[in-house]
Amino acid sequence: MEDSINAFDQYAEDYDKCFDTSEGRVLFEMEVEAVRFLTKGLERPFLEIGVGTGRFAKELGIDSGIDPSAKALGIAKRHGIKVKKARGEKLPFKDESFGGVFLLFTLCFVEEPERVLAESKRVLKRDGGLIVGIINRESRWGRLYMKKREEEHPIYRHAMFYSTDEVIKMVVKEKMRIEGYSSTLCQPPSEKPYKETVHHQVIEGAGFICILARKP
Numbered sequence: 177m178e179d180s181i182n183a184f185d186q187y188a189e190d191y192d193k194c195f196d197t198s199e200g201r202v203l204f205e206m207e208v209e210a211v212r213f214l215t216k217g218l219e220r221p222f223l224e225i226g227v228g229t230g231r232f233a234k235e236l237g238i239d240s241g242i243d244p245s246a247k248a249l250g251i252a253k254r255h256g257i258k259v260k261k262a263r264g265e266k267l268p269f270k271d272e273s274f275g276g277v278f279l280l281f282t283l284c285f286v287e288e289p290e291r292v293l294a295e296s297k298r299v300l301k302r303d304g305g306l307i308v309g310i311i312n313r314e315s316r317w318g319r320l321y322m323k324k325r326e327e328e329h330p331i332y333r334h335a336m337f338y339s340t341d342e343v344i345k346m347v348v349k350e351k352m353r354i355e356g357y358s359s360t361l362c363q364p365p366s367e368k369p370y371k372e373t374v375h376h377q378v379i380e381g382a383g384f385i386c387i388l389a390r391k392p
Contacts, residue, residue: 183331184228184245191331192229192251202369203361207384208235210358210374211280211309214388218305219275225264225296226282230255238278242267264292272301280309283343284335293350300391306352309386313337317383320365340378340385352389359385 184191194200215236224233227241230252242262243249249259262268264279265288277296286292296306312318324332344354359375361383378385 183334184243185247187330188229188245188247188251191248192231195231199367199369202371204231204235206360206372206374207280207309208232210360210384210386211236211278211307213358213374213376214305214307214356214386215276219301221274222276222278223267223269223274223299224278224280225267225292226279226285227252227257227259228281230257230259232278232280233257236278238276240274264295267295267299269299271298272304273299275301275304277304277306278309279306281311283308283310284337289338290346290349293346293352297350297352297391302391304391305355306347306389306391307386308343308347308389309384310340310343311337312340312381312383312385313342314339315361315381315383316364317361340387343387347387347389351392353392354387355390356388357386 195204222238224238224241227233227243228248230241233241234255234257240258241252242260244263246261249261252259260268264286277300283289300306311321318337321332322337325335357378359379359382360372362379363372
């Protein structure tokens with residue numbers, strides 16, 4: 177875990193700049209649309225676990241974020257996000273503090289994903305919603321990122337990618353009710369991605385998949 181934190185500290189500025197490339201802007205727009213579809217009906221305030229540099233939080237109107245990387249949080253502050261330095265396994269918030277909790281590209285970087293999910297549930301209000309967004313391991317995009325991991329990419333070598341079914345099982349194990357899905361990135365990876373439709377279901381082979389679960 178410390179190695180991944182150090183990596184994000186070292187490469188936070190470079191990571192944030194990726195969102196401003198022509199490729200990054202197209203991918204980001206589709207990913208945001210997939211997440212936003214599932215936020216309908218969620219009550220504020222919102223929390224993002226693993227807020228990173230704050231790009232998703234800013235675009236989605238998420239109120240607060242936590243992250244263990246001080247450098248990433250410094251950039252998130254510049255984007256106007258209220259942040260705290262913390263880990264998802266031990267959230268510095270009281271029970272039932274948030275109407276929505278977001279885990280976007282975060283689960284693959286935590287040491288104890290089930291504990292992070294349990295903490296997410298704890299800080300959710302009753303009937304609050306948890307949105308988990310993942311790079312689907314069983315997709316061409318997933319295979320691309322796993323290859324980057326094998327090639328010792330400075331950030332992705334610390335990641336553990338999951339399939340959609342694996343994440344669903346972890347969420348259900350925490351006794352949360354799955355309520356909705358969204359999928360995008362059905363196209364193969366390329367240097368010139370194009371805008372595509374966001375599907376309101378799980379699409380087999382989609383690169384980015386979001387899951388909405390409710391706290392009963």
